[in-house]
Amino acid sequence: MRIRAAISCVLSWLCLAGTARAAEWIYVYENGVPVGYSVGAGFEFLQVDPADIAQANRALINELTTYGPYRADVGATARLKDSDGSGIRGKGKLPEGFFVHDLAVRGLLTPGDWKEVNGDYFGPDRFYVELDKSGPHWNWDSTTFSRADSLLALAPSGSSTSYVAGARTRYQTDFVWRRGSFEGGAFNIRGRVYERRTRSPLETGDSSLRWVEGSWRTVEHGWGLRGAVSAGAYSATQGGLDDTVLAGRLAANHWLTPSLGVFGDAQMSTTDVVGESTDVIKSSMGGALVWDIAGGMTLSGTARSYSGGGQIAANSHLLGYDDLGARLELHPSTAVDVSASYRRRNASAERLRLEDDAVRALLFADPPATRDDLAPFKTPTSADSDRYDVRAAFHLGRNVLVSASRYVEDFSALPAVGNLTAAQPVDPYFPDLRQQDDLRLAWDMGALGSLTLQSSEYARRNRARESEYRMTRRGASFTGPLTDRLSWRAGATKSERNADLLGTTQDWQGDSWSYDLGLYGRSSLGLYRLNWSSVAPEGRSHSGSTTLGLELRLQRVPVYVSGWWRQWNGGLGGSGSTSDAGVGVGWHFSIR
Amino acid sequence: MVVVVLWCIRIGSPAQDSNEGDEGDALGPSLPWYAESPHWVVGQEFSAVQGAPFIGSTECLYCHPDRKAGYLKTAHARTLIADDTALEQQGCEACHGAGGAHAVLRSRGAIFAFDWQEPMYTSTICLRCHTWLTTREEWRHVPHARGGLKCTTCHDPHVPADHEQRFMLRQNEEQLCLSCHDAVGHEFSRFSSHPVQIEASLSPGPRAIHCTDCHDVHSGQGRGMLAEARVQDLCLRCHMEKGGPFRFVHMATEEGIGEGCLTCHKPHGSDSPWLGVADGRDMCITCHTDREQHNPGVTCWTAGCHSMIHGSNASPLFFK
Numbered sequence: 001m002r003i004r005a006a007i008s009c010v011l012s013w014l015c016l017a018g019t020a021r022a023a024e025w026i027y028v029y030e031n032g033v034p035v036g037y038s039v040g041a042g043f044e045f046l047q048v049d050p051a052d053i054a055q056a057n058r059a060l061i062n063e064l065t066t067y068g069p070y071r072a073d074v075g076a077t078a079r080l081k082d083s084d085g086s087g088i089r090g091k092g093k094l095p096e097g098f099f100v101h102d103l104a105v106r107g108l109l110t111p112g113d114w115k116e117v118n119g120d121y122f123g124p125d126r127f128y129v130e131l132d133k134s135g136p137h138w139n140w141d142s143t144t145f146s147r148a149d150s151l152l153a154l155a156p157s158g159s160s161t162s163y164v165a166g167a168r169t170r171y172q173t174d175f176v177w178r179r180g181s182f183e184g185g186a187f188n189i190r191g192r193v194y195e196r197r198t199r200s201p202l203e204t205g206d207s208s209l210r211w212v213e214g215s216w217r218t219v220e221h222g223w224g225l226r227g228a229v230s231a232g233a234y235s236a237t238q239g240g241l242d243d244t245v246l247a248g249r250l251a252a253n254h255w256l257t258p259s260l261g262v263f264g265d266a267q268m269s270t271t272d273v274v275g276e277s278t279d280v281i282k283s284s285m286g287g288a289l290v291w292d293i294a295g296g297m298t299l300s301g302t303a304r305s306y307s308g309g310g311q312i313a314a315n316s317h318l319l320g321y322d323d324l325g326a327r328l329e330l331h332p333s334t335a336v337d338v339s340a341s342y343r344r345r346n347a348s349a350e351r352l353r354l355e356d357d358a359v360r361a362l363l364f365a366d367p368p369a370t371r372d373d374l375a376p377f378k379t380p381t382s383a384d385s386d387r388y389d390v391r392a393a394f395h396l397g398r399n400v401l402v403s404a405s406r407y408v409e410d411f412s413a414l415p416a417v418g419n420l421t422a423a424q425p426v427d428p429y430f431p432d433l434r435q436q437d438d439l440r441l442a443w444d445m446g447a448l449g450s451l452t453l454q455s456s457e458y459a460r461r462n463r464a465r466e467s468e469y470r471m472t473r474r475g476a477s478f479t480g481p482l483t484d485r486l487s488w489r490a491g492a493t494k495s496e497r498n499a500d501l502l503g504t505t506q507d508w509q510g511d512s513w514s515y516d517l518g519l520y521g522r523s524s525l526g527l528y529r530l531n532w533s534s535v536a537p538e539g540r541s542h543s544g545s546t547t548l549g550l551e552l553r554l555q556r557v558p559v560y561v562s563g564w565w566r567q568w569n570g571g572l573g574g575s576g577s578t579s580d581a582g583v584g585v586g587w588h589f590s591i592r
Numbered sequence: 593m594v595v596v597v598l599w600c601i602r603i604g605s606p607a608q609d610s611n612e613g614d615e616g617d618a619l620g621p622s623l624p625w626y627a628e629s630p631h632w633v634v635g636q637e638f639s640a641v642q643g644a645p646f647i648g649s650t651e652c653l654y655c656h657p658d659r660k661a662g663y664l665k666t667a668h669a670r671t672l673i674a675d676d677t678a679l680e681q682q683g684c685e686a687c688h689g690a691g692g693a694h695a696v697l698r699s700r701g702a703i704f705a706f707d708w709q710e711p712m713y714t715s716t717i718c719l720r721c722h723t724w725l726t727t728r729e730e731w732r733h734v735p736h737a738r739g740g741l742k743c744t745t746c747h748d749p750h751v752p753a754d755h756e757q758r759f760m761l762r763q764n765e766e767q768l769c770l771s772c773h774d775a776v777g778h779e780f781s782r783f784s785s786h787p788v789q790i791e792a793s794l795s796p797g798p799r800a801i802h803c804t805d806c807h808d809v810h811s812g813q814g815r816g817m818l819a820e821a822r823v824q825d826l827c828l829r830c831h832m833e834k835g836g837p838f839r840f841v842h843m844a845t846e847e848g849i850g851e852g853c854l855t856c857h858k859p860h861g862s863d864s865p866w867l868g869v870a871d872g873r874d875m876c877i878t879c880h881t882d883r884e885q886h887n888p889g890v891t892c893w894t895a896g897c898h899s900m901i902h903g904s905n906a907s908p909l910f911f912k
Binding site: 026027028029034039043044045046047048050052053056057058059060061063106116118119120121122126127128130132134135145146147172178180181185186192194196203207209211217219224232234235236238239240241243253255261265271273275276280284286290298304306308309310311312313314315316317318320321329331334335337345347349363364367368370371383389393395407411414419420426429430431434440442452454456460462465467469471475477491493495497499501510512514516533535537545 | 640643650651729738740758775783787799815829844849851870880909
C-alpha cells in the first residue's frame with residue numbers, strides 16, 4: 001500500500017509540473033491535502049492555449065453587446081381626488097403627470113466598458129438616477145436624487161390643532177470612483193453634494209454640503225490597512241453656519257496568529273467655524289484584541305476614547321468619554337449565535353452654573369457670550385455607565401429561527417443640571433436607565449408559508465425624576481400560498497406608547513394597531529397585486545393612515561395599470577387630514 | 593510531513609461514470625476540503641484538482657450554454673477582457689477554479705461547485721477578489737457571516753438572462769434586506785420614515801436612499817452593522833448642518849451621556865412627524881418633565897420659539 005502511495009505521489013509531482021502527460025491518478029484537495037483518485041491510464045487534462053483563451057474571451061465579449069436588458073415603465077398618472085393643500089400630507093404627495101419608473105439599462109458600449117443606468121423620473125423635483133460605469137479594474141458609481149415632499153407645520157396662530165403644509169426639497173448627489181486590484185488594494189474617491197430647502201411659515205432655511213474624500217485600502221502581509229482624508233464645506237441659513245472641515249482616519253487589522261487578531265482605528269476632524277477664533281477639533285481612537293479561542297468561541301477586549309471638541313461651546317456640553325469593554329461570542333455552528341458584551345463608560349462634561357445670577361446677564365448679552373466669557377462659571381461633571389448587551393439566535397431545525405436581544409445602559413447617577421427658571425441645580429433631564437428588548441420567531445412552514453412573531457420594547461427611565469417613557473410593539477405576520485398562482489401576506493402590529501412623567505399634570509399614552517394585507521397572484525391575464533394597510537390610532541400621540549393599492553401588469557400586451565388611494569391623519573390630538581386617490585396607466589417595455 | 597501526506601493519499605472511487613455529467617458525481621462534493629487552507633489568495637494554485645490547467649470560459653459554456661446569457665450580463669463578465677490579469681481571474685474559472693480536470697471528468701468534485709455546507713467556504717472564494725470590500729478575517733466576525741449567511745445568500749453570480757437587479761442581487765435591495773428584517777420594513781410604512789422604497793410598485797415615486805447607505809452589510813461589526821462607529825456620525829453624513837459645532841449646544845444631541853440623534857428620533861420610521869419618538873412637545877417633555885405647563889398647546893420649536901433645537905450660535909435657549 002505504501003509503495004503504491006509513493007508511486008502516486010511521484011505522479012502527483014508530475015501533474016504539478018504542469019504537464020498533461022498520461023496519468024492514472026488525479027489529486028483532489030480535501031481537508032487541505034491532496035487525495036488521490038484513480039482515473040485509469042491515459043487520462044489527460046484538457047489543455048487550451050492561453051492565446052486561444054484570450055481570443056475566445058474577446059469573441060464572447062463582442063457577443064455581449066447584443067444583450068440587454070433595457071426596460072422601464074413609462075406612463076402617466078392622474079390624481080382623481082385630492083384634498084386641499086392645507087392638510088397634513090406627511091409623506092410625499094402622489095406624483096402626477098408623465099413618469100418613467102424602474103428604468104434599467106445595462107450592457108457594454110465597447111469591450112471593456114461596462115455601463116449601467118437605473119432610475120425613476122416623476123418630474124424635475126422627484127427623480128432618481130444611478131450610474132455605474134466600470135472596466136476591469138475601476139468603477140464609477142453615482143447616485144442623484146431630488147425629493148420634494150410636504151412638511152407638517154403648526155400655523156403661526158400657535159394652536160396645536162391648526163396645521164399648515166410646508167414644503168421641503170432635497171437634491172443630493174453621491175459619487176465614488178474606485179480602483180481596485182485582485183490583491184486587495186483599492187483606492188477610492190468619494191464625494192457628496194446636497195442642497196436642502198425648507199419652506200413653512202415658521203421654519204424657513206436653506207442648507208448645503210460639499211464633501212470629497214480620498215480613501216485607500218491595502219492588504220499587505222496579513223495587515224489590512226485603511227485610510228481616508230476628506231474635506232468639506234457646509235452652510236445653513238438657520239444658525240448662520242458656514243463652516244469648513246478637514247478630517248482623516250486610519251484603521252488597521254492584523255492577525256498575529258490564526259486565532260489572535262488586533263484591530264485599531266483613529267480619526268480626527270478639525271472644523272473652521274465662521275466667526276470663531278479657534279477651530280473645533282474632534283478625535284476618536286479605539287482598539288480591539290480578538291481571540292478566537294476554539295469551537296466558535298471568541299473573546300474580545302475593546303477600548304475607545306472620544307474627545308467631543310468643545311472648543312467653542314459656551315454652555316453645558318460633553319467633553320468626551322473613555323470606554324472599556326469585553327465581548328464573548330459563541331458560534332459553534334451556523335445554528336447557534338450567542339454573544340454577550342459589557343462596556344464601561346466614563347464620560348466627562350462641563351456644566352454651566354445657571355444658578356449663578358451673573359450667568360443670566362452673560363447669556364442674554366448681544367452679541368452672545370463666548371466660551372471664554374462663561375468659562376469662570378463652568379464646573380466639571382462626570383457620568384459613568386455600564387452597558388450590557390446580550391444577543392442570541394438559534395436555528396431550531398432547518399425551519400425555525402428564534403432570536404432575542406437585550407441591552408441595558410445604566411448610569412448609576414447622573415449629575416444635577418442648572419436651571420435658569422429655578423436658579424438652582426435640578427435633577428438631571430437625561431434618563432439614567434435605558435433598555436431595549438427584542439424577541440423574534442420566524443417559522444418557515446414550507447408549502448404552507450412562513451410565520452413571523454416579534455416583540456420589542458424600548459424604555460427610558462429617569463429615576464431621579466421618577467419618570468418613564470416606554471414604547472412596545474408586538475406583531476405577527478404570515479406569508480403563504482393560497483393556490484399555486486396566488487399568495488397572500490397578512491400582518492398586524494400593536495404599538496403602545498406610555499409616559500409616566502412626574503411633574504406633569506397628566507400622564508399620556510397612545511396606542512395603535514396597524515394592519516396590512518396583500519394578495520399577489522398571476523393569471524392568464526397577467527400579474528396582479530392588491531395591498532391594503534392601515535394604522536388605527538387610539539389615544540394621544542399617534543397618527544393614522546390608510547393605503548389601498550392595486551397593480552395589474554398584463555402579460556400579452558406591454559401595459560400595466562395601477563391605482564391607489566390613501567389617507568393620512570395627523571396625530572397630536574389634532575384634526576388635520578388629507579386624502580388622495582389616483583390612477584396610473586403605463587406601458588412596460590423591455591428588451592432582453 | 594511526507595509520511596503524513598502519503599498516509600492521506602488513498603484509493604478513491606475512479607470517475608469512470610464521468611459521462612453522466614454533474615449528476616453522476618463520483619468524486620464529491622467532499623467536505624471540508626478547504627478547512628486547513630482557508631486563506632486562499634490570488635497567486636496560489638486555484639483548482640480543486642492539483643495541477644489542472646485553466647481552459648477559458650468558452651470551453652465551460654460549451655457544456656453549460658444555459659449560463660451564457662445570464663453570465664454575460666453580469667459585472668463579472670468584465671473579467672473576460674482583463675488582458676493584464678492571470679487566467680485564474682478571468683471568466684468562469686475566476687470563481688470555479690481551473691476547469692482542465694472537470695472538463696474531462698465532468699464531476700462536481702473536480703471543480704469548486706459551491707455546494708458546501710459551510711458558508712465560509714463560499715465566501716472565501718468570493719473574497720479572493722473582493723478584498724477591497726471586506727476581507728475574510730473581517731467578514732467572519734460580521735453578524736451576517738455569524739448568522740450563517742454567505743455571499744451567495746444575497747448575490748447570484750448565475751443570474752438569469754432577464755435579471756434586472758444591480759450587483760447581481762437576488763432581489764431588489766430593500767426587499768432582500770426585509771426578507772429577514774421584516775420588522776424593520778414595518779417601520780418604513782409609518783407616518784414619517786426615511787425615504788427607503790419598500791414596496792417598489794405601490795409607492796409611486798422615485799427612490800432616494802437604500803439600507804446600505806447606513807448599514808455596512810459587508811464589514812460592519814457593531815449592533816446594526818452601522819457604517820460608522822457612532823450613530824451621530826452616520827446621521828451627519830446627510831444632515832451635517834444639524835451637528836454644528838454650535839456655541840450653545842443642546843446636550844441631548846451629543847452622543848456620550850445623551851444618546852445623540854436617537855434621543856429624539858427613530859431613524860427607520862415613526863408614528864410622529866420628523867421621525868420623532870413622540871409627537872411635538874410630548875417628545876420634549878419626556879426629558880423636560882418640569883416644562884409640561886410651559887406654554888401648553890404648542891410645539892416647542894415649530895411654534896417659532898426653540899426653532900434651533902439642535903444648537904445655536906446666538907441663543908442659549910435655542911431661539912434663533
